[in-house]
Amino acid sequence: MSAPDLVTAIVATYDVWMRTVDEIGPVLAEHRLTPATFQALWAIDPDEQPPSMKALAGRLHCNAPNLTFVSNQLADRGLVERAVDPADRRSRVLVLTAKGRQVRAEVIRAALEKTPLAALDDGELRQLLTLLNRVLLPG
Amino acid sequence: MSAPDLVTAIVATYDVWMRTVDEIGPVLAEHRLTPATFQALWAIDPDEQPPSMKALAGRLHCNAPNLTFVSNQLADRGLVERAVDPADRRSRVLVLTAKGRQVRAEVIRAALEKTPLAALDDGELRQLLTLLNRVLLPG
DNA sequence: CAGAATTATTCGAGACTCGAAGCAAAGGTA
DNA sequence: TACCTTTGCTTCGAGTCTCGAATAATTCTG
Numbered sequence: 001m002s003a004p005d006l007v008t009a010i011v012a013t014y015d016v017w018m019r020t021v022d023e024i025g026p027v028l029a030e031h032r033l034t035p036a037t038f039q040a041l042w043a044i045d046p047d048e049q050p051p052s053m054k055a056l057a058g059r060l061h062c063n064a065p066n067l068t069f070v071s072n073q074l075a076d077r078g079l080v081e082r083a084v085d086p087a088d089r090r091s092r093v094l095v096l097t098a099k100g101r102q103v104r105a106e107v108i109r110a111a112l113e114k115t116p117l118a119a120l121d122d123g124e125l126r127q128l129l130t131l132l133n134r135v136l137l138p139g
Numbered sequence: 140m141s142a143p144d145l146v147t148a149i150v151a152t153y154d155v156w157m158r159t160v161d162e163i164g165p166v167l168a169e170h171r172l173t174p175a176t177f178q179a180l181w182a183i184d185p186d187e188q189p190p191s192m193k194a195l196a197g198r199l200h201c202n203a204p205n206l207t208f209v210s211n212q213l214a215d216r217g218l219v220e221r222a223v224d225p226a227d228r229r230s231r232v233l234v235l236t237a238k239g240r241q242v243r244a245e246v247i248r249a250a251l252e253k254t255p256l257a258a259l260d261d262g263e264l265r266q267l268l269t270l271l272n273r274v275l276l277p278g
Numbered sequence: 279c280a281g282a283a284t285t286a287t288t289c290g291a292g293a294c295t296c297g298a299a300g301c302a303a304a305g306g307t308a
Numbered sequence: 309t310a311c312c313t314t315t316g317c318t319t320c321g322a323g324t325c326t327c328g329a330a331t332a333a334t335t336c337t338g
Contacts, residue, residue: 090333091286
């Protein structure tokens with residue numbers, strides 16, 4: 001592989017994400033979501049087990065104090081609630097409220113419409129996922 | 140295309156970028172580069188015409204006051220210098236200093252080594268670039 | 279049980295981002 | 309020329325974001 005191509009590819013991944021965020025700016029403003037709260041909200045899948053602070057911080061590539069701050073913002077806006085993990089009482093899990101689930105669905109729907117990746121057809125998207133999964137998943 | 144796949148793909152692009160940045164954290168710290176200054180430094184290609192503030196702000200998805208702030212950080216560290224564009228004296232272009240070129244080369248080299256995308260072989264990387272270019276380039 | 283490790287939070291400092299206002303240069307009109 | 313508008317950038321002020329260090333509560337280990 002040539003180094004310039006790799007540089008281009010890295011920049012392109014950054015660009016896809018940033019363009020997606022740019023495009024949904026109005027929707028985020030509508031719900032008073034900042035970039036940080038938006039990302040955190042996105043990262044809490046209501047169909048999975050509620051993540052602990054630690055797990056979510058890892059997903060967001062930020063540290064613990066930072067996530068505490070962001071979680072407070074989400075909680076203040078009534079989008080998430082903290083709950084003690086019964087299995088480990090040191091740990092707090094973040095649970096989406098009904099409003100949180102609704103807002104999350106709305107911003108993700110907007111992102112799916114507006115992202116540059118929406119230009120890909122089914123086969124291309126599958127191809128892209130194969131490549132990215134190969135790179136991101138362990139093994 | 141199925142919506143969950145598109146969500147996964149968007150998150151994956153974000154993840155590739157963030158993991159790349161995470162991995163080169165030590166190198167950035169070594170040069171006292173913050174995320175913002177690192178990105179700006181990356182975005183100034185010494186082999187191209189020095190970009191104006193406006194052009195660079197577009198590339199970085201930020202606004203003018205923000206880039207003024209970041210440019211000052213880079214200038215304070217002796218990595219870039221401002222120059223008046225003779226063709227339009229309102230415009231300032233950012234020129235890498237010798238140190239700026241050296242530091243830029245170093246952090247990009249580190250990124251190329253550490254990025255998850257380095258796991259792709261030549262053909263896969265070409266495939267990825269084809270897909271991302273199709274999505275990002277106009278037309 | 280005592281000590282070490284883990285999970286979150288608080289605090290303080292600094293970095294980042296943006297809108298509004300201001301300034302100088304460029305472009306348009308007469 | 310004079311005047312007005314637009315453009316590119318900077319300054320200022322406010323708010324957001326991020327992190328390291330210190331703290332508290334809980335769990336783990338020997």
